[in-house]
Amino acid sequence: VIEDKLIILFNYYIDGFPHNEVICFNVHNFSIFWKYENSFVGNNILKTPNNNVLICYMNGILIEINVKNGSPVEKFDLGMKRNGHTSNLYKNKIIISGIQGTEETICFDFDKRQILWRVYNQGHSYIPFIFEDKVYQCAEDKIVCLDLNSGSKI
Numbered sequence: 001v002i003e004d005k006l007i008i009l010f011n012y013y014i015d016g017f018p019h020n021e022v023i024c025f026n027v028h029n030f031s032i033f034w035k036y037e038n039s040f041v042g043n044n045i046l047k048t049p050n051n052n053v054l055i056c057y058m059n060g061i062l063i064e065i066n067v068k069n070g071s072p073v074e075k076f077d078l079g080m081k082r083n084g085h086t087s088n089l090y091k092n093k094i095i096i097s098g099i100q101g102t103e104e105t106i107c108f109d110f111d112k113r114q115i116l117w118r119v120y121n122q123g124h125s126y127i128p129f130i131f132e133d134k135v136y137q138c139a140e141d142k143i144v145c146l147d148l149n150s151g152s153k154i
Contacts, residue, residue, distance in 0.1 A: 001027055002047050002051055002053065002067050003051070003067065004026060004027050004028065005024050005025070005026070005027060005033060005067055006024070006025045006026070006027040006030075007022060007023070007024050007025075007045055007053050007067075008022070008023050008024075008025065009021075009022055009042045009044070009045050009055065010022075010023065011041050011042055017039065018039070018040055018041045019037070019038075019039055020037065020038045020039070020040060020041060020042040020055075020057070021035055021036070021037050021038075022035065022036040022037075022038075022042065022045070022053065022055055022065065022070075023035050024053075024067070024070060033070070034069060034070030035070065036055075036063075036065055036070045036072075038055075038057060038063070040057045040058060040059045040061070041057065041058040041059075042055050042056070042057055042058075043055075043056040043057065043058055043083070043084060043085045043086070044056050044085045044086055046086060046088075046089055046094065047089070048064055048089075048110060049089070049092045049110050049111075051067060052064050052065060052066055052067050052073055053065040053066075053067050054086075054094075056083070056085065056086045056096065058082055058083060058084075058099075059081075059082070059083075060077060060078040060079060060080035060081065060082070060083050060102075061075060061076065061077055061078070062075070062076040062078065062086075062096075062108065063075050063076075064076075074113070076108065076113070078096060078106060078108070078115065079115075080096070080098055080102050080104065080106070081098075081100075081101070081102045082098060082099050082100040082101065082102045083096050083097065083098055083099060083102060084096070084097050084098070084099040084125065084126065084127065085127045086108075086128075087127065087128040087129055087130050087135070088129060088130055089110075090130035090131075090148070091133075091148070092109065092110040092111045093107055093108065093109050093110065093116065093130065093148060094107070094108050094110075094130075095107055095108075095128040095130060095135050095137070096108060096128075097121055097125035097126070097127075097128050097137060097139070098121060098124075098125060099124050099125065100124065101124075103120055103121055103122065103123055103124075104118055104119060104120055104121055105118070105119050105120075105121040105125065105128065105135075105137060105139075105146070105151070106118045106119075107135075107148065107151060116149075116151075117150060117151035118151070119146065119151040119153075121137065121139045121144070122139045122140055122142060122144070123139050123140035124139065124140060125137055125138065125139040125140075126138045126139070130148060133147070133148045133149065134146065134147065134148060134154065135147075135148055135151075
């Protein structure tokens with residue numbers, strides 16, 4: 001929920017190919033404000049530091065969408081073949097980890113609007129979490145702790 005808007009992510013298939021819709025509803029009466037469509041799997045939704053919507057797509061693209069009208073503001077190519085969900089937003093940074101053979105973890109910095117660091121993550125990873133300048137991540141059968149600012153292993 002951002003302001004009076006409830007943003008929902010729907011993934012489905014059309015003729016065997018993934019499709020995605022982001023639908024913005026009025027939180028009080030469920031009327032539709034806007035829809036945004038994409039032809040790839042959307043992983044999750046975050047609120048950006050400037051109160052827009054950020055969609056993380058599994059093909060390594062982050063798309064920032066204007067919360068008021070549903071138009072794309074900016075797209076970021078993470079250079080990842082396959083990625084999972086993003087972490088929580090912490091100090092205007094998010095962590096995105098690779099899945100399905102993409103064996104890296106990256107930190108995206110919203111202040112700089114770029115990737116801050118990229119490290120090998122030892123395999124298929126799960127939803128990372130940021131707490132007190134540390135990144136906690138499960139990759140394959142290990143739990144890893146990284147420094148948020150450098151990506152170095154703690």
